[in-house]
Amino acid sequence: MKIAALGLISFVFLAGCSVYKSDGRNQFEAAAPAKISTSSVDSSSHIYKLTGxxxxxxxxxxxxxEFPRANYELVLMDxxxxxxxTTQPGVIQVKAFQRDDKAVxxxxxxxxSVAVxxxxxxxxxxxxNNNLMISE
Structure with a gap:
C-alpha cells in the first residue's frame, strides 16, 4: 500500500513538473503580456500624482x-x-494634512485638470479618510 501511494505521489509530482516546463506553457507565458490589457483598470495612480x-x-x-495661504481653498476640515x-497653470494642486497625537x-x-x-x-x-496617505 505504501509503495502504491508513493508511486502515485511521485507520478503526480513528475507530471506536474513536465507540464510546468512544457513548450505550451512557455508559449503562453511569452504571449501573455501582449494580450493583457490594463487600460480598463481605473487606478488612483492614474487619477492623481503624489508629489511628496x-x-x-x-x-x-x-x-x-494661523496664516493659511490666500490662493488655497479649503476642501475638507476634520x-x-x-x-x-489651488489651481496652477495646467494642474490642480492639493495639499492634505493628516494629524495624529505625535505629528502632522x-x-x-x-x-x-479641474474636470479630473x-x-x-x-x-x-x-x-x-481611510488613512491611505502614502509617505514616500
Missing part, C-alpha cells in the same frame, strides 16, 4: 493654521484631516 510627503514641525503647523486645493504629515498631490479633480474628488477624500 513630509512631517511638519510644531512651529510650521502653527504658522499654517479633526485629523485637512485638504486644501503633509502630502502634496497633483490632478491633471471634480470627477474624483469624493473618491480621493474617501481614500484619505
Amino acid at each position: 510627503c513630509r512631517n511638519q514641525s510644531f512651529i510650521e503647523t502653527w504658522f499654517n493654521d 479633526n485629523d484631516l485637512e485638504i486644501w486645493r 504629515q503633509s502630502c502634496s498631490y497633483e490632478f491633471a 479633480w471634480e470627477l474624483y474628488k469624493d473618491e480621493f477624500i474617501r481614500e484619505l
